[in-house]
Amino acid sequence: MIKVHNLAKAFGAKRAVDGISFSVERGEVLGFLGPNGAGKSTTMRMITGFIPPTEGTVSVGGFDVVENSIQARRLIGYLPENAPAYTDMTVFGFLSFCAEIRGLRGDAKKKAVQRAVEMCFLESVLHQSVETLSKGYRHRTCFAQSIIHDPDVLVLDEPTDGLDPNQKHEVRGLIRRMGEKKAIIFSTHILEEVDAACSRAIIIDRGKIVANGTPAQLRQKSESAGAVTLRVSGVTAAALNQKLTQLSTVKRTAILNEETTRVTVRVFPRANVNGMLASSIADAAQGWHIEELHTEEGRLDDVFRNITMPDTEAKPVTTEKSTTAN
């Protein structure tokens, strides 16, 4: 549904977006991640046709957003950053206006407004002026505007920004459900949202795509992915460490926490032993009292930091304390 090819945007000498390409099909929810100023909003503005690209093309449902702008825009629902809405109107008036400008009239308009109001839980503020709404309600009002015409494509710029945890949960659920039938792009810098709602995620940094894959694939890139965390009592750190480093499956170990009676250690596997590490540790651990033993799935925020801050101390602090074998 959405095809972005070699898209670039220059503001003066600065290239806010620098040659990015990706596509989103129906039934996909694409999470758009990146630090502030990475070019997320600029990319979304180009997809929705608000700003023209310096280079490259965007097509939505087969329509180029520059050449056939109006046709492309009909297919898109857009929630801009900060969720703007006409403050002088009531929620109902605002949604009616948006439905009307989307070409809905009469009964169709009434139904569309009603559906959007129900989906975004706006009944209680329907006849209140937008100006008087709390941030969460205002955000949902603008969100309702973006889905009012039941669009095939949704572009949501930080849809959960400013919502309380319950509302965040609701909106993520809403995005996931709608994602079954639509093509959705949403930007966020809350990594747990990627797990909660996305089928795929792209990380961009300084205008370039630096990672692209399912949340599980991205987590694989984390240093801790596949490592085993072990907590045992009744053994000293040194003895534990010695025993573990002798195993053929173990690359190195890192002591995470050491108390008088118990030790928590992270064990990193050698290549190609995935899955075997935990059981080999369990075999070697005869006689210890194991309190915890689990394989790490990898952490998205580690991946995110490693990718977007390569120059600074993005490595886990624990490596300082680690005793490295090999």
Place this chain on the structure above:
Amino acid sequence: MNAWANIKTITKRELAAYFSSPLAYIFIVIFLLLCGFFTFMVGGFFERGEASLVRPFFDWHPWFYLFLVPAVGMRLWAEERRVGTLELLLTMPITTWQAIVGKFLASWLFLALALALTFPVVMTVNYLGTPDNGVIFCGYIGSWLMAGAYLAISCITSAMTRTQVVSFIVSVVVCLFFILAGFPPVINMLESWARPWMVDTIASFSVITHFEGFQKGVLDSRDIIFFLSLIGFSLFTTSVILRTHRAG
């Protein structure tokens, strides 16, 4: 057909926006008070002893509009940019032109309403004497066209900034130029050193020169074309400015 429906939707919203804030009512009250005061007190309507509205009533309009029309037009785009709704509006399936025309029409209709509410002046002059109502009607048409020209200029300045006050001040200055270019004292001063063709050229840009005809009851196509082309050119400039902003 579709384009017209979009324009209508926007015009409706903008008109509603005027009346949802006190600005509309304040504007109308001030405009009517000014009209009444200047016509009957300063303009010497009664002392003249003639059943005409030209001097006491319409003569003041270019000056009223100088301050009142930029106040009406200043929010058109500046407010959209400040709140961020511009991004919403321009990603809707409408063209920039439809948005510009829709907004302009809303403000122009609002000014038409304010102008229409001066009808007691017309009733008064009809009660006291037998004026040429055709001339008065012509004056109203001209006054409305002139307001439209000021308004279109305010559209440009409003699109240039996100601060309404800046928009207001700049458009007052620009509109002042369009008045002074034909203001008799300025013309006299110019005549003392400029060549006649230069004076004519400058004076031909003045709204006063072109409003004159309407006041006398003459619907000259040149005057109508002047105002309409000023409106058209200003709205075109507005679209260029909006596009430039989006291009970054």
